[in-house]
Ligand code: AMP
Ligand code: ZN
């Protein structure tokens with residue numbers, strides 16, 4: 392059976408409630424899922440209850456943005472449980488850093504002739520962690536962009552005029568904090584880190600030395616050759632080849648739970664290997 396280890400809910404910038412994400416996974420015929428909302432474990436409790444009710448495997452998790460010199464690096468952290476802990480204790484500070492950034496993004500948007508209110512963005516986020524997709528959705532609703540991706544292209548993506556950095560952990564620090572929290576760090580969608588495919592091995596070795604357990608090789612946007620190449624690299628480096636859809640509900644309308652753009656298959660053996668790292 393297949394699994395999906397990269398899913399967002401209304402606890403961050405997905406548009407389905409955590410329990411709804413679980414129900415979609417059951418409908419998709421998956422055996423296990425991980426909920427990986429940005430900088431929060433707030434959806435994990437609700438998702439876990441629904442997963443137990445519907446007898447599907449569940450892994451608590453989060454997705455962090457970390458500092459990496461050449462690009463955007465996201466770290467998925469599996470088996471991170473709510474409550475105090477080395478990494479858990481950092482999450483509130485990371486969320487505060489988002490508030491600071493969001494205020495600055497809205498100021499830039501106003502200067503650029505696309506004023507939107509913080510109240511509208513808060514309402515769009517519905518009480519969850521606010522991310523750029525919420526800002527993008529409000530820009531679309533107010534007629535300042537044609538679609539979420541258009542809003543990123545015009546304003547919000549890195550290098551675009553309303554982009555603002557936010558507080559992030561260093562990559563190796565995040566990996567180390569995760570391991571000290573008995574959680575399992577995995578590099579998300581490696582194409583965003585700004586490293587040529589030929590140089591992946593060097594970057595992965597550096598992260599593996601810090602305690603990284605796996606790489607997200609099976610990803611919606613990747614052609615089959617890249618998935619295979621990444622999985623072979625994992626095999627060679629002793630890393631786990633993981634994967635997931637990066638489902639965000641309506642914010643990424645072409646991505647489905649479990650299937651990505653239709654051809655995603657994440658093997659279920661990955662789940663046991665991640666648990667073995669936690670238990671090791
Ligand atoms: P944030 O956590 O606020 O930095 O926003 C990151 C989220 O924005 C990612 O998880 C994606 O869901 C989304 N995102 C980033 N870049 C783009 C893009 N170019 N087009 C659409 N969505 C994007
Ligand atoms: Zn997101």
Ligand code: FE
Nearest residue numbers: 454465579580
């Ligand atoms: Fe990501």
Ligand code: FE
Nearest residue numbers: 397399454637
């Ligand atoms: Fe994600």
